[in-house]
Amino acid sequence: MTDSSPTQTQSRIYTAPRTDVSQNQGKFRIHFNFPGRAVPDHDDHGYGPLATVVESFMDPGTLIxxxxxxxxxxxxxxxxxxxxxxxxxxxxxxxxxxxxxxxNAGSGFWHAEETLADDPPLRMLQIFVRPHSLDLEPGIQHEPIPDPIAGEWRHLFGPEGTDAPLYVRNDVGFYDCRLDAGATTTLPSRPGWDTYLYVFDGAVEVGDEPVGFTESALVTDDDDVAVTATEDATIVAFTINPDAPITRQGTIGR
Structure with a gap:
């Protein structure tokens, strides 16, 4: 029997296995990743303003x-x-x-999601961020993003006022990266903030710690941390201000 509990290395890198929290609605299936659960004795399933990272599957011809x-x-x-x-x-x-x-759901936003019958099977991430205040103005952003460059991080959203193409209303930044097997990059970081990494495809080493397919790591160290792909990998990372003011009344991302 293997130990599936989170582990910590001396460099303050906490790792967590694939989540066992899921819902199966037939053509729509989700797996909840809770970044706060990587840290032993942490009293919140989320980590500061990052509530949860949801791996979502929709079969062709699915309507939510x-x-x-x-x-x-x-x-x-x-x-x-x-x-x-x-x-x-x-x-x-x-x-x-x-x-x-x-x-940006704010005081309330109604929407539906769909895949058409001739669309391919869909696997995506839906990320839930806790806003800094309740009942903000609702709205939606939908923007083109830069083409990916192998081995480089794309900064895709951040707090209001950053250079990212989209924003959220709290202290979270989001990056993605494609790494070829054997390639190394440096984990995004910001002084005083922590970083949560999720492996969407493939496998990597974060520092000296292996993190495999759909596993994650929370880094609470300001030092530069190397990420090396042990096989072709697609990874995402979140820079998080753990001391940001948060609300916990979201419909899902509480």
Whole structure:
């Protein structure tokens, strides 16, 4: 029997196995990754303003009917395939590898999601950020993102006022990177903030710690930390201010 509990190395790198928290609704399936659970005795399933990172699957021809979110920022990151969105504000949007969507739900935002019958099977991340205040103005952002460059991090969203193409209303930055096997990069960091990494595909080493497919690592060290791909990998990283003011009344990302 293997130990599936989070582990910590001396360099303050906490790792966690694939989540066992999931829901199966047939053509729509989700796995909840809780960054706070990587840290032993941490009293919050989230980590500061980052509530949860959800691995979502939608089969072709799937409709998630119109529903409301409140008091959370929901980011849809689609590395392959397409997720189709419509809402009560009249938007019809397709999120794919060339676009990112941020739903700033605020006081309330109604939307639906869909894949068409001839769309490919969809696997994506839906990221839930806790806003700094309740009942903010609702809205949606849907923007093109830069083409990926192997071995380089793309900065895709951040707090308001950063150079990222989209924003959330709290202290979280989001990056993605494609690494060829054997390639090394440095984990995004910011002084006084911590970094959460999730392996969407492949496997890496964070420092000297192995992190495999759908596993994660939380780094609470300001030093530069190397990430080396042990096989071709797609990874995402979040820089997080653990002391940011947060709300916990989101529809899902509490």
């Amino acid at each position: 009917r119109m529903h409301q979110h409140r008091n959370e920022e929901i980011i849809s990151w689609v590395p392959e395939g397409v997720m189709r969105h419509d809402d009560r504000q009249g938007n019809e949007l397709a999120t794919d590898p060339d676009h990112l969507m941020v739903m």
